[in-house]
Amino acid sequence: MRDNGQRLTIALPSKGNLEDPTLAFMAECNLRVERLNPREYEAGVAGQPDMKVIFQRTDDIPSKVEEEIADLGIAGYDLLMEYKRETDRLAVLMENLGYGRCALVLAVPESWVDAQSLGDLADLATLFKERGGELRVATKFPSLTWQFLHDHGIHYFSLVESHGAIELAPAMGFADIISDLTTSGVTLRDNRLKTIQNGTILRSEACLIGNLHALHASRAKLRQTRYLLEAFESRRRAQEYYSITANLRGASEEAVADHLIGDLELAGMKGPTIAKVYAKERHERDWYAVSVVVKRALVDRAIAHLRAAGGSGITVSKGEFVFADTCTSYERLTGLLKHWKEA
Amino acid sequence: MDRQRPIERVKGTLDLLPESYAQHVAVREQLSRLFASYGYRGVEPPILEHAELHLRKSGGGIISKLYTFQDFARRRLCLRPELTASVVRVYVNALRHAPLPVRLQYCGPAFRYEQPQRGRHRQFTHIGVELLGAAGPAADAEIIALACKGLQALGLRRLTVRLGHVGVMLALLTNLRLSERARSFFIESMENLGKPHLGIESIKQALHDLEIIPAGAAPAEPHNDILRPLLEARPEEAAALIERLLAMMNVQPRQSRDARQVAARLLGKMRHEEHQAQVQRAVDFLAELALIKGQPPEVFTDIGKLLEKFALPQQPLEDLQRLVETLRAYEVPEEQLSIDLSFGRGIQYYTGVIFEIQHEALGREDELCGGGRYDDLVAVLGGDEAVPACGFSFGLERLLLALEAEELPLARSEGPDLLVIPIGRAVGGEAARLAELLRGSGLRVELEIKERTLKSSLSYANKSGVPFACIVGEDELRAATVRLRNMRTREERSEPLAELGRLAATILAARQAG
Missing domain, CATH: 3.40.190.10 (Periplasmic binding protein-like II)
Structure with a gap:
């Protein structure tokens, strides 16, 4: 240690x-x-x-x-x-x-027009075996690939471990198909390879x-970890949420609130915050400032909803950090640690 | 230096400590003697084999759990997952000219990458026999009887012997002319057919999951109407046409598959529908097969009807009937026998009668023994001709669990009878000589080789459970005696060196008295 x-x-x-x-x-x-x-x-x-x-x-x-x-x-x-x-x-x-999003996928030569799915691959593996050969799979991920193929009834294959450019393997002839990471699929296409149905081994x-x-x-390390998890988690959440503020006219705070809560999804995480606007002109003292935090996908709807209620000065901003009641990942960690003991 | 982290044993493996080691050896020896009494001679193949040995015919169930690796010469090797294939290889390599039948027994470790649980480990011990060059129920009966006798010899009683027959399913699959993959799938699925938590529904699901039956409408063939002319053409013409189409589209398969192969398979896929009907028929058959289990002779009527319904040969039924008859002569308790066509062994090389013996107390991993007939394996592994064969093996670790469950007496580890303690370096040589003499008269003797005080030596003897200590000092030697101390009673007495035989006899008697 x-x-x-x-x-x-x-x-x-x-x-x-x-x-x-x-x-x-x-x-x-x-x-x-x-x-x-x-x-x-x-x-x-x-x-x-x-x-x-x-x-x-x-x-x-x-x-x-x-x-x-x-x-x-x-x-x-x-x-x-x-x-x-x-x-x-x-x-x-x-x-x-x-x-860092990508997927580990199986890819076969484009010229294998008869191969579209994992079932085809299983057939081909058997065919290769009957001909006294073996389906050769080039990969940098032997464990995941091995497990995936066996789990899907493909038992006759050999893995060619390579750390170079995997996508070249079929053209160069040292493997028949590949299992490789892809983000956009461009590299696969450039090398005249194609993915197959149900051939995604893992998304990452x-x-x-x-x-x-x-x-x-170490309690000290756990405390530091908590700090880090809080920061990561709230930052990730902030990427999901937008904060919207607007000015709204209404008879009272209650009336404005009732209108906003009319669409529950748009009412924010807990409910809208509403504050009176002390307008410079006395006769305009029926304005209220409202603010809600909504999911990214709901921003358009939320704006429409506010407009329909006569909202103006609508400002949408992204939060730097959005904290929930608890830090989910930290709670999960403490759960793991509670049951953890050296095997 | 910091204390080094201890190295743990590999997950899924067991350490045999002296007590369990003694039990292992005792069971192994007892079974081996029994096998020998039926004429089975021992062989011991290596643990390392070429992976190919198991890739040829063992099937996915074994291959997916195979420990394989490339050695420095880039050969693909494996740790054997079972011993039958190895023993057959030994036969093919070295014994194929021996007069048939050849009876062989073996014992040794095998390895599979399993999820470890009680009764299931990554290294386990198989002990068994193979009978090569004999077909028919007489050979099957000898094997099954021998398995039963082995368990009887160990004193086990709470057993069920399940008899099945792979030949029934194989005959159907041959009639249906299924693709190799579908065929393998059905043979291996037999293992799950009889399991209550899996059964026929799980097999149907797997057929979809593995895309042997496409889920819903076949998604891969949206152009069937365009392709109809191809399907109606003669196969060679159709293939040639596809090849030309591929060439026109500049699709050039290279390396491992050429355009002809791609075209041929594409055409095969288009004709898939026909195949689906056959797969469905195999599923229907399995569903009926799952229901056939029970005691002889009632169950034989059901088997006969099923074979007739699917127009299959009656041979398997006759095999089983004659087998049950012959087992009677071996006095295998009939109440332990059950016929069950819904079970398979998960290994592809079986061709005929198969069997398993289960123990009531072992829960899910209750199989003590499994085996059967594998008439093609010798040829598959390069033997000159088809040599019919059958065999079985016990899982040694499970036998020990069963013995424990039935509270049968287990062998004890044999510790030393005596510790010879020299007092001082000067008498070291004499003490060693004395220890040798006593070993010669049948005692298990440890010699104190650490230079420490008599008190510490005696304390060591005490803590390690050695019943006697023999103290050799200069004074004693001058008087031609040694001091013998009974560690339990702490009595010491002087024993003349001239009467070592008597001394040995005393200690032996004490050992036997326990």
Whole structure:
């Protein structure tokens, strides 16, 4: 066991396509990573003397967290699932940080016009076997691919592990099909490959992982983790919600409220906030300022609703952080820790 | 240096400690002696095999749990998941010229990547026999009787022997001419047919999930009317036409599949509907098969009717009837027998009679023993000709669970009888010689090899449960004696070296008195 002191150590991806969005996300969460030198492997977090960042290759983050070299880490869910099979120390603390989205998919040559679904692939695997061969699948994700194929009744295949450009494998002839990450599908198309029905092995985005043993052992680290989870979660929630303010004319606060609550979905998280506007002109003293927080998808409807009620000066703004009554991911973590014991 | 973190045992494996080790050895030896009394000679194939050995015919149930890896020479190897395929390989490689039948027994570890639970581990021990080169109920009966005798010899009683016959389903599948994949699916699904929590409904679901039956309207073929001319053309013409179409569209399959193969399969897919009817018929058959279980002879009537209804050969029924008759001669308790066509073994190589023996007390993992007839495996694994064969194996760990459940006496670990303690370095040699002499007369003797005080040596003997200590000092040697201490009563007496035989006899007697 390594002693990290009581400072919470967070492993963040260095290089690779998760680095920049991770640093941006941390900064948005008011947890700006302060790196003295871009080549430095350790860094601090602005305003958080009890947190420390270490930079790791993306692929190594799950193992570094499991080995307690870091207490927390940000990694792609794909890599985590590929790595994590039977460790009880490693837990996902927040599964969607909202960036780094991709999918691990099976793809076959476009010229296989007879192959459209997973069922076709199963048939082909059997066909290859009957001809004395084997369906060869090139991948950087052998565990996930192996499990997925067997779970779907495809038993005759061999995995070709490759760390180079997987999408080239079929054209170069060292594999028949591939299992690879894709975001837009452009790379697949460029290489004359196509996905198949039900051939998505896993959808992934960046997630926060933690070592339960480390968090169980140190109250200080758990406290830091809570702070981090609160920040992450409220920031993520803020991306989902908009705050709308408007001026509305009405007989009384009650009357304005009744109108707004008429559409429950648009009445905000708890209910609208209503305050009297002391207009400069006395005869205009029947104006009220209202503010509601609504989900992103409802903004258009909310504006229409306010307009219909005679609203004016409608301002929509995005919250920096939106806190709920409790921090869901922290509560889940404490639940995990309560039942956690070293296996 | 910091204290190193201890290394844990691999998940799903067991450590045999002295007590369980002794039990393992005792059960193994007892069964092995019994097998030998029927003429079965031992073989021991290696744990490492080429993965190919199991890929050829074991089926998905085994392959998906196979520990495989590439070695440094890039060979694809595996830890064996069971021993039958290995023993058959041994036969093909080394014993195929032996006069038939060949009777072989074996015992050793096997490995499967399972979800560990009680009675199910990732490393387990199989002990069993294979009878190669003999067909028919006489051979089946010998195997099944031997399995029953083995359990009897261990004293187990709360058993059920389930007899089935894979040949029934195989005959139907052959008649239906299903695709290889559908065929494999049905053979492996048999394992779930008889399980109350799975059954026929789970199999129907799996058919959809695995897209052997497309869910709803076939989504992959929206152009069937356009394609009708192709379906009506002669197959070769249609294939050639598709090939030309592909070429025109600049679709050029390369490497592992050429245009001809793609075209052929595409055409096959278009003719899918025909196949669906056959799959449906297999499902209907399974549903009926699931209902056939019971005691002989009543159940035989049902089997006869089913075979007739689906126009299948009556051979399996005759096999089972003669088998049950022959088992009577072996005095296998008839009340333990049940015929059940709804069960399968989850392994693809079986071809005829199959059986399992379950123990009442073991819950879900209640199978102590499983086996059956596999007439094609020798040929599949490269044997010269079809050599009919059958066999079974016990799961040793489960046998021990069953023995425990029936509260049968288990073998005890045999600790040492005596600790020989030299007093001082000078008499070390003499003490070693003495220990050798005593071992020669049948005692289990430990020699104190740590240089420590007599008191600590005696304390060690006491704590490790060694019943006697023999103290060798210079004074004693001068008088040609040793001191013998009974650790339990703490009595010590002087024993003349000239009468070591008597001393050994005393200790042996104490051991036998327990």
